Amino acid sequence: MIKFEHVGKRYLKKVALKDINLELKPGKIVGLIGENGSGKSTTLKLIAGLIQPTSGVVTVNGRRVTRRISEHVAYLSELDEFYGFFTVGEMIAFFASQYPDFNREKAEEIRRFMKLAPDSKIKNLSKGNRGRLKIVLTLAREVPVVLMDEPLSGLDPMVRDAIVKGLISFIDLERQIVLITTHEIKEVETILDEVLLIKGGEIIGHKNVEELRDRENLGLVEWMTKVYAGDCPPTV
Amino acid sequence: MNTWWQLSKKEFRLGLPAFLFTLIGLVAVLTLAFYLGTRAGSGDHEGLQAVKAASLLLITAHVLYLLCYMVYSLQSERKKLHLWLASPLPGSVLLSAKLANGLLAMTVTLSISSAVGLITTALLHDLPKGYTWGTLIANGGFIILNIYLMSIFFALCFVFFWMIYRMLLRRLGGITSGVITGLFAWLLSYLTNLFEKTELYHAIVRWGKISSPSILNQTGISSGHIYLGVYIWYTGIAVVLFAASCWILDKKVEV
Known part of the structure; x- marks a missing residue:
C-alpha cells in the first residue's frame, strides 16, 4: 500500500506538492492527471524514493521511502537517458542482473510485443523505441508497485494504442498497483480504475473511473476540465 | 556476486x-x-x-x-x-x-x-647512486603503494564533496550549492590543518616509525621516516568519508 501523510515538496521557492494525504491499495491501475507542473512527476518520484519530501512521510507497504525502496517499486522515468553503449538485449540482461524480481522471459515477451530488436544499440534508437524499451524494463519487474511517468510520450498514436492494450496483459493486477501519469488521457481512460486529479500541488479530485462514466456520464477529460474550471466541486 | x-x-x-x-x-x-x-x-x-x-x-x-x-x-x-x-x-x-x-x-x-x-x-x-635493482624496485614499490593510497584518498574526498553538492543541488540551486560545498571543503581542510598541528594529533599518529625510501629523503619529500600511525589516521578519514558518501547517496541525493 502507498501512503502519503501530510506530504509537501518544495524546489527552491517553488511549491510542488502541498500537504498531500493519500492511500492507494493494490489491484488497481490509477491515473494521475493534471496540467504541466501540477506535481504529477513529483508524486511518482516521491514514491520511488528518488526525491525526499520537504515535510510529511511517504511509505510503501509500511516502509518509509528512500531510493532503496526500488526493491519494491519499478519506476519508468519521463527521461529518455540510458547507457547508450548497451544494446537492447544487453540492457535487459543488465536489468535482470540488478533486480532479483526481474522476469527475463516476460521481458523478452514484451520486447517482442514492442517489436524491439535485441541487437539495436540504444544510442541509435528513436525516441519512440526508447519509450518502448522503458516499458519493457519496467513491466518485466514483478514488484508490488509500478510507476509510469508519461509512458506514452513520444510514441505515435497507433503504437500508443497497442501499448495501452499490452499494458493490461503485462500487469498482474492481483498483486500490483500501477500509477500512470499522462497527458494522453483518452488513450488510457479505458484501462484506468481510478483517477487522481492534481492542480497546483494539490489533489483536487479522486474518482473511480467507472462510476464517473456510469453515474455522472463524464469522460475523464470532461471531468478534468470541469473541476479545473470550478464547475465541479473538488472530490477529495 | x-x-x-x-x-x-x-x-x-x-x-x-x-x-x-x-x-x-x-x-x-x-x-x-x-x-x-x-x-x-x-x-x-x-x-x-x-x-x-x-x-x-x-x-x-x-x-x-x-x-x-x-x-x-x-x-x-x-x-x-x-x-x-x-x-x-x-x-x-x-x-x-x-x-x-x-x-x-x-x-x-x-x-x-x-x-x-x-x-x-x-x-x-x-641507477640512482648507491642503488641496486633490488633496492630500486623495493623503494619504487613503496612509492607506488603510497601513490595508490593518496589516489584513493583524494578520490574519496571528491566523492564526498560531490555527494554534498548533489544533496544541496535540488534544494538550493546550482550556484548556492557550489559555493556552500566549496566553503565546506575549505573549512574542513582548514580545521584538519589546524588539528594536525596539535599535540593530540601527534600523540595519535606518532607511532610505528618506518624508514622512508632514500629517493624521497634526497628530494626533500620525506625527512627520513614515516609513521604507520599517519596511515591509520588517513585510512580512518577515508572510511568516514566513504561511509558518509554512501549514506548521502542512499538517503539524500535527489534526481
Missing part, C-alpha cells in the same frame, strides 16, 4: 572513454618527450632521458588519477540518475564498483609508466 560483477562491467564500459583518453595521453606524452629530447640533444640518449623524466612525472601524476576517473564517471551518471539511483543496491556497492574500475584503469597506466621508467633506466645504465 553476479550482481556486483555485472554492475562492474557496466562501470567498465561507462569509464572506458576516460581510460582510453588517459592511455592515449600517456603514449602521446612519452612520444613527445622522446621527440623533444632527441631534437634538443644529439641523439637517442637524450631522447631516452627525456622519456625517463616524463615517465617519473606521469607516475607521480597518478595520485590524481582516481579522482579524475571518478569526476568523469559520476558526471557521466549525472543525466542517468533516475537509472543509477533506482538501483536496489546500497550506495557502498554502487560506489565500490566505480572505484574498483578506476583502480583497474589506474593500474594499467601506472604499470605502463613504471615499466617505461624501469626500461629507460636500464637502457641508460642510470
Whole structure:
C-alpha cells in the first residue's frame, strides 16, 4: 500500500506538492492527471524514493521511502537517458542482473510485443523505441508497485494504442498497483480504475473511473476540465 | 556476486572513454618527450632521458588519477540518475564498483609508466647512486603503494564533496550549492590543518616509525621516516568519508 501523510515538496521557492494525504491499495491501475507542473512527476518520484519530501512521510507497504525502496517499486522515468553503449538485449540482461524480481522471459515477451530488436544499440534508437524499451524494463519487474511517468510520450498514436492494450496483459493486477501519469488521457481512460486529479500541488479530485462514466456520464477529460474550471466541486 | 560483477562491467564500459583518453595521453606524452629530447640533444640518449623524466612525472601524476576517473564517471551518471539511483543496491556497492574500475584503469597506466621508467633506466645504465635493482624496485614499490593510497584518498574526498553538492543541488540551486560545498571543503581542510598541528594529533599518529625510501629523503619529500600511525589516521578519514558518501547517496541525493 502507498501512503502519503501530510506530504509537501518544495524546489527552491517553488511549491510542488502541498500537504498531500493519500492511500492507494493494490489491484488497481490509477491515473494521475493534471496540467504541466501540477506535481504529477513529483508524486511518482516521491514514491520511488528518488526525491525526499520537504515535510510529511511517504511509505510503501509500511516502509518509509528512500531510493532503496526500488526493491519494491519499478519506476519508468519521463527521461529518455540510458547507457547508450548497451544494446537492447544487453540492457535487459543488465536489468535482470540488478533486480532479483526481474522476469527475463516476460521481458523478452514484451520486447517482442514492442517489436524491439535485441541487437539495436540504444544510442541509435528513436525516441519512440526508447519509450518502448522503458516499458519493457519496467513491466518485466514483478514488484508490488509500478510507476509510469508519461509512458506514452513520444510514441505515435497507433503504437500508443497497442501499448495501452499490452499494458493490461503485462500487469498482474492481483498483486500490483500501477500509477500512470499522462497527458494522453483518452488513450488510457479505458484501462484506468481510478483517477487522481492534481492542480497546483494539490489533489483536487479522486474518482473511480467507472462510476464517473456510469453515474455522472463524464469522460475523464470532461471531468478534468470541469473541476479545473470550478464547475465541479473538488472530490477529495 | 553476479550482481556486483555485472554492475562492474557496466562501470567498465561507462569509464572506458576516460581510460582510453588517459592511455592515449600517456603514449602521446612519452612520444613527445622522446621527440623533444632527441631534437634538443644529439641523439637517442637524450631522447631516452627525456622519456625517463616524463615517465617519473606521469607516475607521480597518478595520485590524481582516481579522482579524475571518478569526476568523469559520476558526471557521466549525472543525466542517468533516475537509472543509477533506482538501483536496489546500497550506495557502498554502487560506489565500490566505480572505484574498483578506476583502480583497474589506474593500474594499467601506472604499470605502463613504471615499466617505461624501469626500461629507460636500464637502457641508460642510470641507477640512482648507491642503488641496486633490488633496492630500486623495493623503494619504487613503496612509492607506488603510497601513490595508490593518496589516489584513493583524494578520490574519496571528491566523492564526498560531490555527494554534498548533489544533496544541496535540488534544494538550493546550482550556484548556492557550489559555493556552500566549496566553503565546506575549505573549512574542513582548514580545521584538519589546524588539528594536525596539535599535540593530540601527534600523540595519535606518532607511532610505528618506518624508514622512508632514500629517493624521497634526497628530494626533500620525506625527512627520513614515516609513521604507520599517519596511515591509520588517513585510512580512518577515508572510511568516514566513504561511509558518509554512501549514506548521502542512499538517503539524500535527489534526481
